[in-house]
Amino acid sequence: MNFDAVLIPLRRAESIKQGYWHDKTINDYLDACVSSCPDKIALTAVQVEGGASRSFTYREMAAMADRIAVGLARLGVGRNDVVACQLPNWWQFTLTYLACSRIGAVINPLMHIFRERELSFMLKHGAAKVLIAPKVFRGFDYEKMVTALQPTLPELQQVIIIDGSGANSFDKLLTEPKWEQAPDAAEILGRSRPGPDDVTQLIYTSGTTGEPKGVMHTANTTMSNITPYAARLHLSADDVVLMASPMSHQTGFLYGLMMPIMLKASAVLQDIWEPKKAVQLISEHGVTFTMASTPFLTDLARTVSESGEGVPTLRTFVCAGAPIPGPLVEQARQAMGTKIISAWGMSENGAVTLTKLDDDDERSVNSDGCPLPGVALKVVDFDGAELPTGTAGRLLLRSCSNFGGYLHRPHLNGTDAEGWFDTGDLARIDEQGYVRITGRSKDVIIRGGENIPVVEIESMLYRHPAISQVVIVAYPDERMGERACAIVVPKTDKDIDLPSIVEFLKAQKVAMQYIPERLIVREKLPSTPSGKVQKFKLREMLQDGSL
Numbered sequence: 001m002n003f004d005a006v007l008i009p010l011r012r013a014e015s016i017k018q019g020y021w022h023d024k025t026i027n028d029y030l031d032a033c034v035s036s037c038p039d040k041i042a043l044t045a046v047q048v049e050g051g052a053s054r055s056f057t058y059r060e061m062a063a064m065a066d067r068i069a070v071g072l073a074r075l076g077v078g079r080n081d082v083v084a085c086q087l088p089n090w091w092q093f094t095l096t097y098l099a100c101s102r103i104g105a106v107i108n109p110l111m112h113i114f115r116e117r118e119l120s121f122m123l124k125h126g127a128a129k130v131l132i133a134p135k136v137f138r139g140f141d142y143e144k145m146v147t148a149l150q151p152t153l154p155e156l157q158q159v160i161i162i163d164g165s166g167a168n169s170f171d172k173l174l175t176e177p178k179w180e181q182a183p184d185a186a187e188i189l190g191r192s193r194p195g196p197d198d199v200t201q202l203i204y205t206s207g208t209t210g211e212p213k214g215v216m217h218t219a220n221t222t223m224s225n226i227t228p229y230a231a232r233l234h235l236s237a238d239d240v241v242l243m244a245s246p247m248s249h250q251t252g253f254l255y256g257l258m259m260p261i262m263l264k265a266s267a268v269l270q271d272i273w274e275p276k277k278a279v280q281l282i283s284e285h286g287v288t289f290t291m292a293s294t295p296f297l298t299d300l301a302r303t304v305s306e307s308g309e310g311v312p313t314l315r316t317f318v319c320a321g322a323p324i325p326g327p328l329v330e331q332a333r334q335a336m337g338t339k340i341i342s343a344w345g346m347s348e349n350g351a352v353t354l355t356k357l358d359d360d361d362e363r364s365v366n367s368d369g370c371p372l373p374g375v376a377l378k379v380v381d382f383d384g385a386e387l388p389t390g391t392a393g394r395l396l397l398r399s400c401s402n403f404g405g406y407l408h409r410p411h412l413n414g415t416d417a418e419g420w421f422d423t424g425d426l427a428r429i430d431e432q433g434y435v436r437i438t439g440r441s442k443d444v445i446i447r448g449g450e451n452i453p454v455v456e457i458e459s460m461l462y463r464h465p466a467i468s469q470v471v472i473v474a475y476p477d478e479r480m481g482e483r484a485c486a487i488v489v490p491k492t493d494k495d496i497d498l499p500s501i502v503e504f505l506k507a508q509k510v511a512m513q514y515i516p517e518r519l520i521v522r523e524k525l526p527s528t529p530s531g532k533v534q535k536f537k538l539r540e541m542l543q544d545g546s547l
Contacts, residue, residue, distance in 0.1 A: 007403065007405045011402075018374070029262045034062045041055055042266060043269070044056075045269040066180040069188070070180055071173055071175070072103060079105070082129055082202060086111070100200070103189070104193060115511055116145060120149060123153050131159050132160045135163045200218055203215050215347045216403055221402065221403060223258075226255070229254075230263060235259070241255070241259065242282060243256025243268070243270070244278060244292060247269075251449070254351075279303055283313075287313055289315065291343075292319070294328070296319075302331075315338065317332065321481060353434075369434065375401070376398045379428060394422065395427040398419045446481060448513075450513050452514050458470055460504075466494035467491065467494075472487075483517045483518065485519070487538055496519070
């Protein structure tokens with residue numbers, strides 16, 4: 001794969017000069033852990049269904065990473081080859097990333113909710129050479145799905161199945177043979193280690209074009225975000241990180257997979273969100289920190305309050321993906337004694353803004369935090385003119401952690417000659433530099449931290465035989481932040497209901513989280529004189545109950 005990460009060279013000199021880029025990779029950090037704390041528990045991965053658990057010391061983790069790396073090389077994986085990984089928060093996810101980093105391969109994390117439609121596009125666009133998936137997870141047969149897809153993807157040479165019994169078993173191919181002891185292992189592990197500006201992660205994000213975009217990141221871009229993030233939160237080697245947010249999102253990947261290794265800390269992975277299990281893990285492992293979206297915080301606070309089981313070691317919960325309701329912050333503080341931190345970020349940058357540990361709790365209710373070191377923000381109008389403090393407008397950022405660009409789509413990079421990236425969000429900044437996201441110019445709904453590609457779903461619904469016109473807009477939800485509502489004008493003499501829409505989209509192999517959960521039928525939709533539907537009016541009507 002040829003990666004066109006054109007945004008990296010443009011800011012290298014300044015990022016080095018300012019001390020934001022340290023020219024290290026995850027290999028350097030893992031090697032340092034093995035040198036200084038080889039027998040410390042690095043990773044504990046827990047499967048909620050069945051209760052399986054596996055732990056690795058740093059010494060064991062590095063040895064397994066080497067083993068998997070040589071195994072991948074035996075399958076023809078080399079420098080700049082893409083290894084797609086559609087896994088829950090299992091230890092194999094972490095070890096596959098570390099193995100890829102040993103041989104210069106690029107990991108492509110894929111959400112486990114994706115089905116044929118999403119996977120087909122991403123695997124083809126990213127030219128994945130290998131796909132690693134579960135045999136079965138939460139009752140869904142991934143092996144059947146990906147095996148059927150493989151013939152349609154000429155670049156996909158190998159499908160590897162975890163818990164599989166055939167010749168494509170993860171264990172048989174990668175972890176059972178002692179590949180690291182082979183005569184050529186040292187040469188394989190030494191010849192292709194990536195540099196700090198090489199692409200190491202390809203992660204897809206939904207946009208308004210109807211197709212996901214492949215975000216390219218390097219060690220320098222990711223680590224220049226993690227380092228100030230951990231510093232602001234006073235995290236260190238003494239911390240234990242619980243990660244139940246999917247590692248196929250940047251939240252889980254950056255702060256549950258990479259950050260603990262960079263800090264020489266310990267990570268605990270939970271594959272299915274179950275708040276009672278989270279309380280148990282926090283107590284059992286002395287968890288001090290976690291990060292997730294608002295529904296996770298709601299569930300955890302409620303469980304602690306109702307069960308009476310405390311989580312005294314949990315000092316900090318970083319909440320991102322949707323505004324945090326004031327009562328929830330108060331409830332969480334009273335029930336758990338945990339500091340609630342509000343954050344905002346993007347796949348393209350990682351966390352951009354965070355409140356501070358010594359901020360009043362009200363800051364986490366009324367703002368999304370202030371910029372991390374290495375980040376500059378400004379709010380401009382739609383002509384690009386900077387707006388006064390407190391005025392809402394388009395949010396631009398310039399950051400050391402900005403991505404390298406969108407794979408094969410440099411025209412969509414949204415970054416000007418001065419390095420300002422158009423976030424696609426609307427925001428205001430107060431006199432103290434704290435940001436509040438007020439809306440999105442991108443037509444995306446965020447449901448529990450998961451972006452719903454609205455344009456793509458609308459396009460499919462236009463093919464429904466009973467639909468004449470359709471738009472999808474967000475409506476507020478206490479737990480998920482937002483949910484999707486389909487507002488439909490039916491064809492003459494046609495009836496339409498929500499079950500038929502759900503079944504129609506399921507037949508198109510759409511992920512369940514993307515399917516609208518509410519339907520409103522109207523005779524016509526509000527529009528401009530040119531005929532463009534005024535979605536903002538529909539959102540307002542949904543929010544005030546007049547629709």
